Amino acid sequence: MRPTLKVPSRGGRPWLALLGLLLVLGPAGAMARDPRPLSEDDIAWLRRDGFELDSATVTRYRELGRSRFLDEQLDQHDSDDRLPAPVTALINTYEVANTPLEQLLTNLRDEQEKIKNMPDGDDKTAVKKAQQQHANDLGQQAQQIELLHAIYGGNQLKEQMVWFWLNHFSVYAAKGRVRWVANDYVQNSIRPHALGKFRDLVMATLESPAMMEFLDNAQNAKDHVNENYARELMELHTLGVGSGYTQQDVQQLALILTGSGVAPLRDRPALREHPRYAAMFVHNGLFEFNPRRHDYSDKMLLGQKIKGSGFDEVTEAVNLITRQPACAQFISKKLAEYFVADEPPPELVARMAKTFQRTDGDIAAVMRTMLESKELATSYGKKFKDPMQFVVSSVRMAYDGKPIANAKPLLNWLNQLGEPVFGRLTPDGWPLEGSGWSSSGQMAKRFEIAGAIGTGNNRLLTPEGTVKVGGDFPMLTTRLYYDTFDPRLSPQTRDALAKATSQQEWNTFLLSSPDFNYR
Amino acid sequence: MNRREFLLAAATAAVAAPALSFSGKLFAAPAGAPRFLLVFLRGGYDCNNLLIPHSSDFYYESRPTLSIAKPDPYNQNSVIGLDSEWGLNPALRDSLYPLWQKRQLAFVPFAGTDDMSRSHFETQDNIESGEPSNQRSDFRSGFMARLSGQMAKVPSIAFTDALPLSFQGGNHDIPNISLRGNTKPVFDDRQASILAGMYQNTSLAAAASDGLELRQTVSKELQDEMMNANRGAANSKNFADETHRIATMMRDQYRLGFVDIGGWDTHVNQGSTTGQLANNLTNLGKGLAAYADALGDEWDNTVVVVISEFGRTFRENGNKGTDHGHGTVHWVLGGKVNGGRIAGPQVAVNAQNLLQNRDYPVLTNYRDLLGGLFGKTWGLSGSQLQNVFPGARPKDLQLV
Numbered sequence: 001m002r003p004t005l006k007v008p009s010r011g012g013r014p015w016l017a018l019l020g021l022l023l024v025l026g027p028a029g030a031m032a033r034d035p036r037p038l039s040e041d042d043i044a045w046l047r048r049d050g051f052e053l054d055s056a057t058v059t060r061y062r063e064l065g066r067s068r069f070l071d072e073q074l075d076q077h078d079s080d081d082r083l084p085a086p087v088t089a090l091i092n093t094y095e096v097a098n099t100p101l102e103q104l105l106t107n108l109r110d111e112q113e114k115i116k117n118m119p120d121g122d123d124k125t126a127v128k129k130a131q132q133q134h135a136n137d138l139g140q141q142a143q144q145i146e147l148l149h150a151i152y153g154g155n156q157l158k159e160q161m162v163w164f165w166l167n168h169f170s171v172y173a174a175k176g177r178v179r180w181v182a183n184d185y186v187q188n189s190i191r192p193h194a195l196g197k198f199r200d201l202v203m204a205t206l207e208s209p210a211m212m213e214f215l216d217n218a219q220n221a222k223d224h225v226n227e228n229y230a231r232e233l234m235e236l237h238t239l240g241v242g243s244g245y246t247q248q249d250v251q252q253l254a255l256i257l258t259g260s261g262v263a264p265l266r267d268r269p270a271l272r273e274h275p276r277y278a279a280m281f282v283h284n285g286l287f288e289f290n291p292r293r294h295d296y297s298d299k300m301l302l303g304q305k306i307k308g309s310g311f312d313e314v315t316e317a318v319n320l321i322t323r324q325p326a327c328a329q330f331i332s333k334k335l336a337e338y339f340v341a342d343e344p345p346p347e348l349v350a351r352m353a354k355t356f357q358r359t360d361g362d363i364a365a366v367m368r369t370m371l372e373s374k375e376l377a378t379s380y381g382k383k384f385k386d387p388m389q390f391v392v393s394s395v396r397m398a399y400d401g402k403p404i405a406n407a408k409p410l411l412n413w414l415n416q417l418g419e420p421v422f423g424r425l426t427p428d429g430w431p432l433e434g435s436g437w438s439s440s441g442q443m444a445k446r447f448e449i450a451g452a453i454g455t456g457n458n459r460l461l462t463p464e465g466t467v468k469v470g471g472d473f474p475m476l477t478t479r480l481y482y483d484t485f486d487p488r489l490s491p492q493t494r495d496a497l498a499k500a501t502s503q504q505e506w507n508t509f510l511l512s513s514p515d516f517n518y519r
Numbered sequence: 520m521n522r523r524e525f526l527l528a529a530a531t532a533a534v535a536a537p538a539l540s541f542s543g544k545l546f547a548a549p550a551g552a553p554r555f556l557l558v559f560l561r562g563g564y565d566c567n568n569l570l571i572p573h574s575s576d577f578y579y580e581s582r583p584t585l586s587i588a589k590p591d592p593y594n595q596n597s598v599i600g601l602d603s604e605w606g607l608n609p610a611l612r613d614s615l616y617p618l619w620q621k622r623q624l625a626f627v628p629f630a631g632t633d634d635m636s637r638s639h640f641e642t643q644d645n646i647e648s649g650e651p652s653n654q655r656s657d658f659r660s661g662f663m664a665r666l667s668g669q670m671a672k673v674p675s676i677a678f679t680d681a682l683p684l685s686f687q688g689g690n691h692d693i694p695n696i697s698l699r700g701n702t703k704p705v706f707d708d709r710q711a712s713i714l715a716g717m718y719q720n721t722s723l724a725a726a727a728s729d730g731l732e733l734r735q736t737v738s739k740e741l742q743d744e745m746m747n748a749n750r751g752a753a754n755s756k757n758f759a760d761e762t763h764r765i766a767t768m769m770r771d772q773y774r775l776g777f778v779d780i781g782g783w784d785t786h787v788n789q790g791s792t793t794g795q796l797a798n799n800l801t802n803l804g805k806g807l808a809a810y811a812d813a814l815g816d817e818w819d820n821t822v823v824v825v826i827s828e829f830g831r832t833f834r835e836n837g838n839k840g841t842d843h844g845h846g847t848v849h850w851v852l853g854g855k856v857n858g859g860r861i862a863g864p865q866v867a868v869n870a871q872n873l874l875q876n877r878d879y880p881v882l883t884n885y886r887d888l889l890g891g892l893f894g895k896t897w898g899l900s901g902s903q904l905q906n907v908f909p910g911a912r913p914k915d916l917q918l919v
Contacts, residue, residue, distance in 0.1 A: 216786045216838065224837020228786045231638070231843070241641045247875075384723075418680030418697070425781040426561065428640045431681075435659065438723055439682030441695035444730030447714050448705045496717045505710070513717050 050156025052393030384434030454507030614804030664689030844878030
């Protein structure tokens with residue numbers, strides 16, 4: 001059966017007729033095998049579940065129905081992080097993806113030593129500059145990889161969770177060695193636990209070189225205490241400010257965390273074999289707990305005594321903190337703020353927190369409570385996309401699974417919209433509420449970026465280092481669009497689309513519209 | 520383009536795009552009207568290495584690696600003595616010290632909030648809200664927005680990527696624009712009008728049309744001027760370029776502005792006369808000096824206040840840095856500011872006077888300080904000031 005093509009009511013323009021022909025002949029026709037239309041509720045639910053619709057998601061949802069679709073997404077053992085082959089191939093060209101972490105850091109150390117030993121002068125300046133450029137390249141590769149996963153990842157709920165946690169456990173690329181370890185942080189600390197146990201996620205970030213470096217715990221040692229990470233671990237990562245912990249608790253937790261840091265790249269066998277400390281060293285990848293740097297006094301944290309014993313104190317402290325009711329409440333509220341509403345219904349948050357406590361912080365269970373709630377259903381159409389959601393969803397909608405050849409433009413757009421990946425200077429992460437992203441300056445920028453995507457006036461399809469040929473622009477008037485967006489457009493948007501004088505302009509208006517920017 | 524031509528161009532553009540709701544703020548405010556710029560240093564800058572208590576032995580004991588040498592005319596890296604007790608980080612010698620000498624710069628030590636969380640985010644939000652810390656009633660309302668609401672003809676703007684909490688929750692849309700990158704508009708009037716039209720009757724109607732409008736007109740003017748001033752270099756590389764652009768807009772169109780600068784959270788290796796803090800101070804100093812310079816005669820009608828969420832631990836930590844503290848030093852600058860002095864109540868800088876044996880106490884609440892400044896600058900009544908800073912007791916430190 002051929003799909004019947006609807007054209008905008010005031011159509012009749014030659015470019016639309018041509019487009020119609022393309023559509024009928026194009027691969028979008030494959031979807032016509034299952035004519036069952038999605039209900040308005042299904043579409044709205046799917047738009048929250050993922051970074052906007054694409055044909056593959058819609059097809060899978062039709063096959064499974066909501067309940068099984070959700071089961072599949074929440075199944076931890078089905079860690080489907082597969083990407084289309086050309087996207088994987090692109091990622092594999094990045095140095096940060098194809099070099100082991102320890103090697104990356106060793107290279108950095110060697111570069112730095114080389115610079116240190118050079119006499120001052122032009123050569124030294126040039127080498128320094130090259131090293132900075134190298135560092136920036138690695139950071140940008142890590143950003144691109146995360147964006148490509150967000151756009152092309154098959155489990156879109158998981159992709160949103162990865163982004164959510166990346167923002168919750170925010171690290172800033174330009175500090176210290178974070179650029180070198182940022183990709184490892186997403187792929188190996190965040191991603192495997194994105195739908196697992198919250199406690200494991202906290203431990204994974206605690207043991208990541210990225211977090212140790214960013215919040216200075218790599219420097220935290222007996223008699224040289226640095227409170228930075230201890231404070232943010234309670235304030236931003238687990239309990240929330242004003243939840244009852246005191247300055248005293250911060251100081252005690254900082255002592256508990258002394259000695260936890262990044263392993264030195266040169267082995268120090270003499271130290272490790274020291275009879276007193278050998279058994280107490282803890283290593284996990286590049287994480288190291290160095291017993292010689294640890295304060296072994298007994299501590300009082302949140303009213304509980306923690307006996308000075310080494311790294312076990314850290315595990316004990318994280319268990320204690322993540323089992324506080326305040327933690328269940330704080331994490332549930334933030335999840336609901338991101339997925340449901342700027343000011344989420346307290347009853348929903350309470351139910352999520354209850355699930356959190358009942359399951360000892362099982363993130364998938366908390367997400368199920370939320371995604372099956374009636375409160376989610378009453379919030380449709382009112383959540384304004386943040387820049388990450390806007391950029392990722394625009395590309396998903398515009399290219400519908402077709403692989404882009406160059407992810408750099410995505411970075412530029414997020415920079416311009418003020419929400420770069422790994423770009424939040426402070427550890428609190430980007431705002432979750434719409435008002436953080438809907439000021440007049442933000443709106444104008446967003447329209448401009450809608451234009452850059454909609455008109456094809458960008459280099460998404462031009463591999464880096466090659467010359468752009470022709471002006472390709474995406475076709476947003478697809479079967480997917482007519483099935484899902486077109487029937488529920490507001491009259492104002494319909495009116496604007498009808499005034500478009502080209503496909504490019506039509507695309508720009510659609511991506512700029514309230515219908516697309518609210519979900 | 521001079522100001523008169525700009526006005527004409529703005530008016531013409533307004534006629535050409537009737538579907539957009541053009542508001543009054545694009546039209547220049549009268550010259551000679553007072554203007555205020557709030558500079559927010561995010562991250563809690565180390566005030567103790569900006570305004571240095573050089574007569575305090577305790578300062579030198581507390582900071583074995585971070586302290587800056589006592590004033591010494593033969594040492595460029597020593598404290599610049601401001602009076603017998605206080606001195607300035609030499610990183611500001613070429614930029615702000617001249618303003619001090621002209622008596623256009625004052626410092627208020629022991630200033631800050633009553634928020635004791637020592638959390639960046641909690642304290643920043645608390646300050647920007649302008650409400651008493653334990654009685655916040657509206658979490659989406661900032662004091663700059665309420666101030667703007669008290670003064671219908673005082674056009675306001677935030678020079679930031681997103682609208683800061685300070686300017687949120689007002690009774691009218693307050694535009695924001697980052698002046699760091701390219702500000703060139705990309706839509707023609709027809710397209711802008713269609714785009715804004717989609718948001719009519721939504722809660723973002725004003726934001727959509729104001730944002731487009733700002734790009735269409737103001738940035739065009741700015742672009743021309745900056746292209747000339749910078750010989751074609753449109754991108755600002757540093758804060759001084761950005762403040763130069765800010766000055767252009769504050770001089771011609773706006774009277775109430777906000778800009779923030781991050782990167783002040785120095786837990787590790789913060790340095791003294793060189794290093795991270797000194798670099799930031801150098802950059803900030805140059806930016807403020809460029810701002811003063813670019814305003815020309817209108818600098819006399821300008822007040823700039825520099826604040827930060829808190830000060831830092833008085834003693835350096837084990838990593839040659841400082842941790843989160845409480846009281847800080849506010850800066851007040853302007854052509855007619857009663858400067859060249861250290862203002863407000865003070866105590867001796869010694870171990871006994873530290874708050875919780877850790878940091879500076881707060882003797883001047885920022886709400887009282889700013890309330891006093893706003894009252895005198897714009898002649899606001901007591902009840903108007905209460906709207907801006909509920910429950911504050913505006914204090915006149917004779918700064919304006």
